[in-house]
Amino acid sequence: MQTRVDVFEDIFMIFLVLGTIVGVIVVAYTLYNAYKYRDTGEPADEDAPTLGELPTGGQGGKKLFLSFALSAVVVISLVAYAYVLLLYVETGPEGENPGEDAIEIDVEGWAFDWDFHYEDGVETTGTMYVPAGETVWINVTSDDVWHSFGISDQRVKADAIPGEYDQTWFVAEEPGEYEDAIECFELCGSGHSGMTADLVVLEPEEYEEWLEEERAALEEDEEDDEESEEDTENDEEAEEEEDDEGGED
Numbered sequence: 001m002q003t004r005v006d007v008f009e010d011i012f013m014i015f016l017v018l019g020t021i022v023g024v025i026v027v028a029y030t031l032y033n034a035y036k037y038r039d040t041g042e043p044a045d046e047d048a049p050t051l052g053e054l055p056t057g058g059q060g061g062k063k064l065f066l067s068f069a070l071s072a073v074v075v076i077s078l079v080a081y082a083y084v085l086l087l088y089v090e091t092g093p094e095g096e097n098p099g100e101d102a103i104e105i106d107v108e109g110w111a112f113d114w115d116f117h118y119e120d121g122v123e124t125t126g127t128m129y130v131p132a133g134e135t136v137w138i139n140v141t142s143d144d145v146w147h148s149f150g151i152s153d154q155r156v157k158a159d160a161i162p163g164e165y166d167q168t169w170f171v172a173e174e175p176g177e178y179e180d181a182i183e184c185f186e187l188c189g190s191g192h193s194g195m196t197a198d199l200v201v202l203e204p205e206e207y208e209e210w211l212e213e214e215r216a217a218l219e220e221d222e223e224d225d226e227e228s229e230e231d232t233e234n235d236e237e238a239e240e241e242e243d244d245e246g247g248e249d
């Protein structure tokens with residue numbers, strides 16, 4: 001599977017290599033001609049065109065046509081190539097958004113931190129947990145002002161705008177803890193530069209375990225809440241009874 005890191009690396013390399021080749025040819029050819037037609041102090045060629053006269057040489061414009069055609073082919077192929085790759089980035093590695101087996105995480109920015117909502121109500125703040133080697137689709141929004149969610153290492157960037165959802169995906173291949181890998185890329189206030197979060201990439205089984213633990217902790221919390229609610233209800237009932245008894249006297 002091609003990750004978006006691979007895609008952007010490919011585009012970068014192709015443009016770098018082609019740009020270097022074209023640059024070397026153009027500069028070398030310019031220098032060659034500058035040397036070849038340098039002023040040697042000898043009288044000028046009588047056939048040389050005078051000022052304002054179009055030169056007639058160059059095999060009837062063959063050279064000109066060839067250089068234009070070559071440039072057009074190079075530029076158009078580059079545009080087409082990059083377009084196809086960017087379509088892949090747009091639709092994701094499964095060809096659909098989000099893919100069937102994809103992990104979905106809702107990301108919410110707020111001044112100045114990030115909240116992450118996983119399945120079954122599991123939530124974290126300031127640390128994002130993802131499984132290694134799996135496609136993670138993120139749904140990014142904001143709770144207050146405009147932010148921008150970005151992970152440079154993963155070539156991820158998505159606007160975080162209140163009331164809107166920006167979707168994108170990434171595949172983290174290497175398990176590990178990446179401190180401050182997540183940053184805000186939209187100047188959002190005095191705490192903007194500190195608006196970072198850690199990215200924790202776990203082995204898929206570890207991720208499932210982590211999710212299971214969080215789920216269990218959530219359920220325990222809920223049970224505790226219910227119990228304390230029952231306790232207060234009992235207390236209230238007891239109080240009411242006491243009041244009733246008092247009223248009878």
Ligand SMILES: [Cu+2]
Binds near residue numbers: 111147184186188192
């Ligand atoms: Cu921000």
